[in-house]
Amino acid sequence: MPNARTTEPDALDAALAACAGGDPDAFAPVYDALSPSVFGAALAVLRDRDHAAEVTQEVMVEVWQTAARFDATRGSARTWAVTLTRRRAIDRVRSEQSRRARDQKDLDASTVGAERDVVAEEVERGLDRSAVRDCLDTLTETQRDAVVRAYYGDLTYREVAEGLGAALPTVKSRIRDGLIRLRDCLGVNRG
Numbered sequence: 001m002p003n004a005r006t007t008e009p010d011a012l013d014a015a016l017a018a019c020a021g022g023d024p025d026a027f028a029p030v031y032d033a034l035s036p037s038v039f040g041a042a043l044a045v046l047r048d049r050d051h052a053a054e055v056t057q058e059v060m061v062e063v064w065q066t067a068a069r070f071d072a073t074r075g076s077a078r079t080w081a082v083t084l085t086r087r088r089a090i091d092r093v094r095s096e097q098s099r100r101a102r103d104q105k106d107l108d109a110s111t112v113g114a115e116r117d118v119v120a121e122e123v124e125r126g127l128d129r130s131a132v133r134d135c136l137d138t139l140t141e142t143q144r145d146a147v148v149r150a151y152y153g154d155l156t157y158r159e160v161a162e163g164l165g166a167a168l169p170t171v172k173s174r175i176r177d178g179l180i181r182l183r184d185c186l187g188v189n190r191g
Helices: 009-020 024-046 049-065 077-113 118-136 141-152 157-164 168-186
Strands: none
Touching: 009 024, 009 049, 009 077, 024 049, 024 077, 049 077, 118 141, 118 168, 141 157, 141 168, 157 168
């Protein structure tokens, strides 16, 4: 059997012909000779190593299964394999684009079809704000001050501690205890 690891196209063509004849031992040198070119062609189209590796595997299986279709008079084995690769990679890009378009269409349809009751939402937000204000009034003054500075003032624990002139662990405890009391007051379940 010819050695397809050489750079001789004729040796590779002969090894591919042996594959077509059903010789499983002939495929290893064909794989070694063609897979780098196949992977490179797939990567050039897909620009993703994982997808390119998958396409390379698919193409090399196709090369093994369809080796009898190879016609050396129409081009080299490498050209044939790279052509198969480009076709399969382009199909994968088109398939991915179609999937994304379908997903976007489904998402658009689900959000457009959902009617919103703007008045009810505004009332709920107002009630939520009122409930939070009422629950904030149940906190101690130090807890309320720390929680308000942290969450409404958008400050870090360290910044709250510096602003209050208190130790960082003390401020963390005040905020934690205040949030626990708020959770209980608002009836929020931990889940």
